[in-house]
Amino acid sequence: MSASRVQVATLIRREVLRFVRRPYNTFLPPIITNTLYFSVFGIILGSRIGTVAGVSYIQFVLPGLVVLGSISDAFENASFSVFHGRWEDYIDAVTTAPMSHRGVVAAYVSASAVRGLLTAVLIVGVGLVFTSAPVTHPFHLVGFLVVTAVLFAGLGVIGGLAATDFDNLTVMNQFILRPLVFFGAVFYSLDVLPPLWRTVSLLNPMVYMVDGVRYGMIGVTEIDPNVSLAVLTGAAVAVFLLNLALFERGFGLTE
Amino acid sequence: MSPPAISVRDLQKSYGDVVALDGVDLTVPAGSFFGLLGPNGAGKTTFIETLVGLVRADGGEATVFGHDVEREYRAARDAIGLAPQEFNVDRFFPIHEVLEHKAGYHGYSRTEARERATRALDRVGLQAKRDEQFSQLSGGMKRRVVLARALVTDPDLLILDEPTAGVDVQLRRDLWETVTDLNESGTTVLLTTHYIEEAERLCEKVAIMSRGRVVETATPDALMDRGTDRITARLRDPPATAPDVAAGDDRVEDVWMEGDSLVVTARGGGLVAPGLVRALDRAGHELVDLDVSRTSLEEVFVDLTDAGRGGLDESTDPEADALAADGGSP
Numbered sequence: 185m186s187a188s189r190v191q192v193a194t195l196i197r198r199e200v201l202r203f204v205r206r207p208y209n210t211f212l213p214p215i216i217t218n219t220l221y222f223s224v225f226g227i228i229l230g231s232r233i234g235t236v237a238g239v240s241y242i243q244f245v246l247p248g249l250v251v252l253g254s255i256s257d258a259f260e261n262a263s264f265s266v267f268h269g270r271w272e273d274y275i276d277a278v279t280t281a282p283m284s285h286r287g288v289v290a291a292y293v294s295a296s297a298v299r300g301l302l303t304a305v306l307i308v309g310v311g312l313v314f315t316s317a318p319v320t321h322p323f324h325l326v327g328f329l330v331v332t333a334v335l336f337a338g339l340g341v342i343g344g345l346a347a348t349d350f351d352n353l354t355v356m357n358q359f360i361l362r363p364l365v366f367f368g369a370v371f372y373s374l375d376v377l378p379p380l381w382r383t384v385s386l387l388n389p390m391v392y393m394v395d396g397v398r399y400g401m402i403g404v405t406e407i408d409p410n411v412s413l414a415v416l417t418g419a420a421v422a423v424f425l426l427n428l429a430l431f432e433r434g435f436g437l438t439e
Numbered sequence: 440m441s442p443p444a445i446s447v448r449d450l451q452k453s454y455g456d457v458v459a460l461d462g463v464d465l466t467v468p469a470g471s472f473f474g475l476l477g478p479n480g481a482g483k484t485t486f487i488e489t490l491v492g493l494v495r496a497d498g499g500e501a502t503v504f505g506h507d508v509e510r511e512y513r514a515a516r517d518a519i520g521l522a523p524q525e526f527n528v529d530r531f532f533p534i535h536e537v538l539e540h541k542a543g544y545h546g547y548s549r550t551e552a553r554e555r556a557t558r559a560l561d562r563v564g565l566q567a568k569r570d571e572q573f574s575q576l577s578g579g580m581k582r583r584v585v586l587a588r589a590l591v592t593d594p595d596l597l598i599l600d601e602p603t604a605g606v607d608v609q610l611r612r613d614l615w616e617t618v619t620d621l622n623e624s625g626t627t628v629l630l631t632t633h634y635i636e637e638a639e640r641l642c643e644k645v646a647i648m649s650r651g652r653v654v655e656t657a658t659p660d661a662l663m664d665r666g667t668d669r670i671t672a673r674l675r676d677p678p679a680t681a682p683d684v685a686a687g688d689d690r691v692e693d694v695w696m697e698g699d700s701l702v703v704t705a706r707g708g709g710l711v712a713p714g715l716v717r718a719l720d721r722a723g724h725e726l727v728d729l730d731v732s733r734t735s736l737e738e739v740f741v742d743l744t745d746a747g748r749g750g751l752d753e754s755t756d757p758e759a760d761a762l763a764a765d766g767g768s769p
Contacts, residue, residue: 185548186546187545187546188546190543190546190547190548191543191544191545191546193543194540194543194544194549194552195540195543195544197543198529198532198540198543201532202531202532205531269529272527272529272530273525273527274527274528274529274530276493276523276527277527277529277537277540277541277544277588278544279492279493280491280492280493280516280519280521281516281541281544281545282512282513282514282516282517282544282545282546283513283544284513434492434495437493438492438493438494438495439454439488439493439494439495
């Protein structure tokens, strides 16, 4: 393995070990939260709602909950890791090393994307306790999950570089991520919205992610999945390039 | 001829209106043990952080072993091992993994990184603590970890920023023994310190910084030669007033009686003393004891930095002002 690859592999390993070795922080919260979601929205409310888009309500919300958990954890992992490293200055061990900026960004983004994907798998596992989890379009399912995890890991890196204290991270999560998620058609179909709000909803990238994963799992879609995947891939590449530019400029890292 | 370990020309850095580096020129020869002295806020840490990329200079050039620190940053950083003042160590991992990660960031495979971490921990005497986390260690051990992390890549240039601040005498001696061994095996050492006697004892050459500039570069001996030495000659039957025994020697600055001793202050006291002894003998004074105290590097340091600072007080130094403007957070 070349020296450059060893450098990137080392940083990915460090990042992944950081969350894997803290299972109570990493794996327990999504299990508990999604057990509650499935209990309330799937069992209690779902039994009154009946079917949505031809499937049971619990099966309808499952893809949305997978996306919700995955992107939240990808974002939070990247933003926390970068910001905590800056706060305690130990990120200097990386920034003063002979690593390429591209390698550093690739490592932070991919490690956080891995966390997002692990969370997605966990949520599917919890969902299987309550219902079946069909996979009708596996390539789309994997494609949407990977792209959304990478996109939000990249956004998390920006958050980690831009934050000036821990409250900033909370604000990003509560005031940016959560509204996008809850208006992202996780819990409802776009068909139930009036035409104006349906159009406004299409400005929310979450809608495309949830719709794409829903297509991958239960085969139901309201937007062309290939267009969604292409747009999200473009967004992920753009965010990666922005990450790269920020590291090259030393944004949040260099005086 | 190999390039110097560090070559810096007209290096400049400002934080708003505050000038931290005001055209620094400095060359550190490869293989040397070089001291960088200066009062708080002189710009020493800013200078070091410019070399490793934590600070981006506004102007000027800096190279490490011939590699520009911005254009060829990967080659420059690969040559450097930095032990900073702050304890900026990853607290999520046991210390042997912290060192393994650092070696990995420099491109060493996991197997080699593990071996290097073990050697570095041996070198600083922390093998028994390898599975402890940084936060569980004492202050002195933490300082050793920071040094071990700098050593784990076997750097060609070892930069030590106030490495003995707040450590006990034994640890300080251990650290200096380790670093001296490294220097003797070819590693260039750049040391910043407040402990002037350390620089005096260890460094082949020192640069003195004040207000963002290098105000002097010389060997410790050459610097001390510029100071005023003190010769104390105790006499058997001391006269009431100082005898005129130093007339005509323009190295002598002052002569006075202090109890039963004649005190002479002079530049190059060691050279003045023999003539003084002969003059006392000729004048019929019996010498009981003679002491020549060389000026200390500290006194020369204070003179130079006072001159560089123009007599300004601490609150006017660039780094202190920059930190204050930044809310006090470095």
